[in-house]
Structure formats: structure tokens, C-alpha cells
Amino acid sequence: MRKKRSLPTLILGLLVIIIFIVGIFVFVQGNRLTLKGNARNASTSVSQSSSAKSSSVAAKKKVANLPDVSTKDWQLVLVNRDHITPEMNPDLTQIDNITVDSRIADDARNFLAAAQAIDASEHLISGYRSVAYQEELFNSYVSQEMxxxxxxTQSAAEDLVKTYSQPAGASEHQTGLAMDMSTVNYLNQSDADVVEKVKAIAPEYGFVLRFPKGKSESTGVDYEDWHFRYVGKESAKYMTDNNLSLEEYIALLKENNR
Incomplete structure (x- = not known):
């Protein structure tokens, strides 16, 4: 006949059993939390990977759609205050009261006609300017401001003029690829709706609005509603579709070894 266990022994046994059960519960719960954490991390990782892939695809698509052009092409010559250029002496053709590079004459005529179909008062104001004439023009603006x-001061007046005109060697008018066209003879005074319509059709003829709104940081020039630049039809369409200034477009081409 076995002896009956004492009360303290029974209590101790129960405590051991309870501690064992609690330990198992904690272990199981810990594993569950770990699994949940791993699942969340995996989900986040997949999401981030997916997002990165999407961005990469978009970037590749943008680069893949780049026109087959080079920064060395004559249509894409860059002239600004960071790219001072000597006299270029392009072969010129007269259109109405201005002259342009002969290679863009037909497109310039057609662009003017299309703009006049939008508003009959559209007219050409300025085209090719020699470096010498640009120097005279710039200095006259400085004198007017002073x-x-x-x-x-002379320096302050020059800085002010640079927001709407360029020093000699820094104006792309010397390329023969730029022309000022408007319904009026005053900067940024055209009907905004007309400007938008003309800007929208410009790429069909190889032109872009050279100094659009919000791009002064890259161009160094404030918004001008009348200054159009010839860059070629493919480039003009790409620049417009991707909201790129010529400076930004040239940089993108260089990044892709064009």
C-alpha cells in the first residue's frame, strides 16, 4: 500500500505543471509573432521591390523612347550664359521681316502660317542676330533700365536685363534657330489661350517654347511667351511630352551617351 503524498508535495507538483504549461504557451505565441513579423517583412520587401521595379521600368521606358539624335546635331546646339559661343554665321533665308537658318526656313514658314490660323495677328518679331548686334541690343536695354x-548700378541693371535678354555670345538668336513670334510686340502680353494653342502645335514644325514657365532654374531665363526654338520634330515632341527644357534634354542625352 503506497503512502499518501503530503500536501506540500502536491502543491509543488501542480506549480511545476502550471509553469510547464505557461512555458509552452509563451513559446508558441513567440513563434506566432515571429512568423507574423517575418510575413510582414516579406510583404514589405515584396512591395518595395515591386515599386523599385516599376520605377526602373518607367525610367527604362523613358530612356528607350529617346529620339535617335546626338547633342552634336546642329539642331541641338546649346547657347546660353554657360555656353558662350562665337559668331556662327549660318546661311540665312528671309521670312517676312526676319531671317533664319536656311535649313529651318520651310518649317518656320509653316509654323507661322499655322499660328496665324489660330490668331491672325501672330507675326514674327525677331530671328537671327549677329553677336555684335546682340551686344548693342543688350547694352541698350541696360541703359534703359538705369x-x-x-x-x-551697372551690374544690377545687367542682372535685370539678363532675365529677358542675353549678353553677346549667350543668345541663341545668333544660331538662326530661334525666332520671336507673338500677337503683340510686348513680352508676355499675348492672350494666354493663344500662347497655349501655339505652343501645342509647335512640335509639329520642330519648335518648342524655349523658356516655359517653371524652368528658369535650368534655363536661367524667366518665362517668355514669344521665344520659339527649332530643335527638330522628334526632339520637340519628346521635350514637350516630358516637360523638358533644352538644357534638361541635352543633359539627358549626355547621360545616355548621345
């Missing part, structure tokens, strides 16, 4: 505001 006369209008005697407190301006």
Missing part, C-alpha cells in the same frame, strides 16, 4: 531707375 535711366528708368537711377538707383541701379
Amino acid at each position: 535711366a528708368a531707375d537711377p538707383s541701379l
Whole structure:
């Protein structure tokens, strides 16, 4: 006949059993939390990977759609304050009261006609300018600004003029590829709706609005509603579709060894 276990022994046994059960419960719960955490991390990783792949695909698509052009092409010559260029002496053709590079004459005529179909008052204001003439023009603007505001120093007046005109060697008018066209003879005074319509058809003729809104950081020039630049039809369409200034477009081409 076995002896009956004492009360303390029974209590101790129960405590051991309870501790064992609690230990198993904690272990199981810990594993569940670990699995959930791993699942969440895996999900986040997949999501981030998916997002990265999407961005990569979009970037590749953008680069893949680049026109087959080179920064060395004559249509894409870059002239600005960071790219001072000597006199280029292009072969010129007269269109109405201005002259342009002969290679763009037909497109320029057709663009003007299309713009006049939108608003009959559209007209050409300026085309090719020699470096010497640009220097005279720039200096005359500086004198006008100083006369209008005697407190301006020569340097301050030049900086002000640079927001709407360029020093000699920095104006792309010397390329013969730029032309000013508007319904009026004053900067940014055209009907905004007309400007947008003309801007929209410009790529069909190889032109872009050279200094659009929001691009002064890359161009160095404030918005101008009348200055159009010939870059070729493929490039004009790509620049417009991707909201690129000529400076940004040239940089993109260089990044892709064009």
C-alpha cells in the first residue's frame, strides 16, 4: 500500500505543471509573432521591390523612347550664359521681316502660317542676330533700365536685363534657330489661350517654347511667351511630352551617351 503524498508535495507538483504549461504557451505565441513579423517583412520587401521595379521600368521606358539624335546635331546646339559661343554665321533665308537658318526656313514658314490660323495677328518679331548686334541690343536695354531707375548700378541693371535678354555670345538668336513670334510686340502680353494653342502645335514644325514657365532654374531665363526654338520634330515632341527644357534634354542625352 503506497503512502499518501503530503500536501506540500502536491502543491509543488501542480506549480511545476502550471509553469510547464505557461512555458509552452509563451513559446508558441513567440513563434506566432515571429512568423507574423517575418510575413510582414516579406510583404514589405515584396512591395518595395515591386515599386523599385516599376520605377526602373518607367525610367527604362523613358530612356528607350529617346529620339535617335546626338547633342552634336546642329539642331541641338546649346547657347546660353554657360555656353558662350562665337559668331556662327549660318546661311540665312528671309521670312517676312526676319531671317533664319536656311535649313529651318520651310518649317518656320509653316509654323507661322499655322499660328496665324489660330490668331491672325501672330507675326514674327525677331530671328537671327549677329553677336555684335546682340551686344548693342543688350547694352541698350541696360541703359534703359538705369535711366528708368537711377538707383541701379551697372551690374544690377545687367542682372535685370539678363532675365529677358542675353549678353553677346549667350543668345541663341545668333544660331538662326530661334525666332520671336507673338500677337503683340510686348513680352508676355499675348492672350494666354493663344500662347497655349501655339505652343501645342509647335512640335509639329520642330519648335518648342524655349523658356516655359517653371524652368528658369535650368534655363536661367524667366518665362517668355514669344521665344520659339527649332530643335527638330522628334526632339520637340519628346521635350514637350516630358516637360523638358533644352538644357534638361541635352543633359539627358549626355547621360545616355548621345
